[in-house]
Amino acid sequence: MTTIEATTTDRRGQRREEKWAKILAAAWFLAQRDGLAAISLRDLAGRVELRQPSLYAYFESKLDLYDAMFADGYRQLLDVVRAHPSKTGARPALVDFVRLNVQFATDDIVRFQLLFQRTIPGFEPSTASYALALEFVAIAGDMLTAAGVSGAENLDLFSAVVAGLCDQQVANDPGGDRWVCLAGPAVEMFLADVDRRNASSATRAPKPKQPSREKQR
Amino acid sequence: MTTIEATTTDRRGQRREEKWAKILAAAWFLAQRDGLAAISLRDLAGRVELRQPSLYAYFESKLDLYDAMFADGYRQLLDVVRAHPSKTGARPALVDFVRLNVQFATDDIVRFQLLFQRTIPGFEPSTASYALALEFVAIAGDMLTAAGVSGAENLDLFSAVVAGLCDQQVANDPGGDRWVCLAGPAVEMFLADVDRRNASSATRAPKPKQPSREKQR
DNA sequence: GTCTATACATCGATAGAC
DNA sequence: GTCTATCGATGTATAGAC
Incomplete structure (x- = not known):
C-alpha cells in the first residue's frame, strides 16, 4: 500500500514515479527470465541501482510488489484493448x-x-x-x-x-x-x-x- | 531420476516404495495447504519422520520431486478416466x-x-x-x-x-x-x-x- | 529517500560420519 | 539410508547515519 498511484506534480514526486516505473520494468524482466515466483529482491534492487532495503520505500512486501505488477498488467491490457480500433x-x-x-x-x-x-x-x-x-x-x-x-x-x-x-x-x-x-x-x-x-x-x-x-x- | 518406478519385489525395495508413497502423499498435502511453489522440504521431511537431507535419498532435487508429482498426477488422471464406465x-x-x-x-x-x-x-x-x-x-x-x-x-x-x-x-x-x-x-x-x-x-x-x-x- | 550494517528465519543442497 | 552439521542464498525487517 506504499505504492503511489495518485498523480504527483511536484519534482520530487515525479522522480519517485520514474524510479518506481523502472522498478516495475525490472521486476517484469526478472519475472520473464527466472519465473514469476523466482524474483529476487536483491537482484531487483541491483538492476535499478538501489540496495535491497531501499526497495521498501516503494513497497511494503514482496506480495505488494506482485500487487503493483498485477495492477500494471491490467493497465497494459486495458490500454491494448482501448487503443485497438x-x-x-x-x-x-x-x-x-x-x-x-x-x-x-x-x-x-x-x-x-x-x-x-x-x-x-x-x-x-x-x-x-x-x-x-x-x-x-x-x-x-x-x-x-x-x-x-x-x-x-x-x-x-x-x-x-x-x-x-x-x-x-x-x-x-x-x-x-x-x-x-x-x-x-x-x-x-x-x-x-x-x-x-x-x-x-x-x-x-x-x-x-x-x-x-x-x-x- | 532417483525415483524408483520399477516394481521391486524384495522386502527392502517394498519398504522403500511405501516410504516413497508416503512422501508423495505428504507433498500433495503440503502443496494443497501452502501452494505448489511453497512446499518446504523440511516440512515434508517432518511429516514422514525423516530429516530434510534424508529426502535426497528419494529424489535428487526439488524439481525432481515435482516431476514425480507430475507423473503421479497423470497416473491418477488416467486411472479416473479408465475407471469411469x-x-x-x-x-x-x-x-x-x-x-x-x-x-x-x-x-x-x-x-x-x-x-x-x-x-x-x-x-x-x-x-x-x-x-x-x-x-x-x-x-x-x-x-x-x-x-x-x-x-x-x-x-x-x-x-x-x-x-x-x-x-x-x-x-x-x-x-x-x-x-x-x-x-x-x-x-x-x-x-x-x-x-x-x-x-x-x-x-x-x-x-x-x-x-x-x-x-x- | 537512500545508504550501511546487521539481524533473523527459512530455504535448497552438500559433506561426511555411522 | 539416515543422520548431524553446515553452506550459501533468500526474504524480511530494523536501526541509524546522511
Whole structure:
C-alpha cells in the first residue's frame, strides 16, 4: 500500500514515479527470465541501482510488489484493448477482441500467469488492483451485449472459450500463434451456438425475446 | 531420476516404495495447504519422520520431486478416466469425459496447476513423465475420433474448450461446479460447430467425406 | 529517500560420519 | 539410508547515519 498511484506534480514526486516505473520494468524482466515466483529482491534492487532495503520505500512486501505488477498488467491490457480500433459490426469486433486477448497472453506469459491464474502462494490482488480487473470484465461484457449475447451461462461459456485459447497458447505453443488464429473460428462457434439455442427456444416457447442482431461475415 | 518406478519385489525395495508413497502423499498435502511453489522440504521431511537431507535419498532435487508429482498426477488422471464406465454412444461419452476432466481439475487445484499449467520456474517434466501425459492425450484423441471429429484444428479447438472450462472453474469457482456443469453445453456447442462446418463444406465441395455418426440427444 | 550494517528465519543442497 | 552439521542464498525487517 506504499505504492503511489495518485498523480504527483511536484519534482520530487515525479522522480519517485520514474524510479518506481523502472522498478516495475525490472521486476517484469526478472519475472520473464527466472519465473514469476523466482524474483529476487536483491537482484531487483541491483538492476535499478538501489540496495535491497531501499526497495521498501516503494513497497511494503514482496506480495505488494506482485500487487503493483498485477495492477500494471491490467493497465497494459486495458490500454491494448482501448487503443485497438474497433471493427464495424459487433461480431467482427468480438473476434478481434478475443484475438487481442490471446495475443496479449502469449506476448508475456508471466504477465498472463499473474493476471489470470492463481500461481503465487499467498497473493491476492488488493481491492484497488482488482477494480482494474473488473473494468476489463465490464468491457468484455459490453462487447458481448453488443453482439447480442446475454445470460450468465453464456458469459461463463464465453469466458471459458477465451481462457482456454489463452491457456493452450501459453502452455503448448508459447510465442507461436497456433491458438491465436483459432480466435475467429472459436467466436464463430460460440455465436452460432448462442443463435442455435435462441432459435430452438423460440420455436418451443412463443417468446421471440432475442434482440435482432446485425448479420455478419 | 532417483525415483524408483520399477516394481521391486524384495522386502527392502517394498519398504522403500511405501516410504516413497508416503512422501508423495505428504507433498500433495503440503502443496494443497501452502501452494505448489511453497512446499518446504523440511516440512515434508517432518511429516514422514525423516530429516530434510534424508529426502535426497528419494529424489535428487526439488524439481525432481515435482516431476514425480507430475507423473503421479497423470497416473491418477488416467486411472479416473479408465475407471469411469463409458456411456453408450460416442458423444454422450465425450460429454462425460469432459465433465470428468473439469471435475478432476477442481478436485485438486494444485494438481491441475502442476499438470496443465507452467507455474513452477525451471520445472519441465522428464521424458518418462511426459509419456504419461501423451497417453492421456491419446485417449482424448480416440474419444474425439469415435465421435467423428478429426483434423488438427478441431483437436486444438476442443483442447482449448476443455482447458478453458477447467481454468475458469479452478480460478473463479474453486470447489464449486459453475463450469463443471457447462461441460455438456460446451461439448454440444463444439460438436454442433464441427457438424455445421462439415455440412457447409459438403455443400460447396462434392465430397460428402464425413463419416456417418450416430445421432444423440 | 537512500545508504550501511546487521539481524533473523527459512530455504535448497552438500559433506561426511555411522 | 539416515543422520548431524553446515553452506550459501533468500526474504524480511530494523536501526541509524546522511
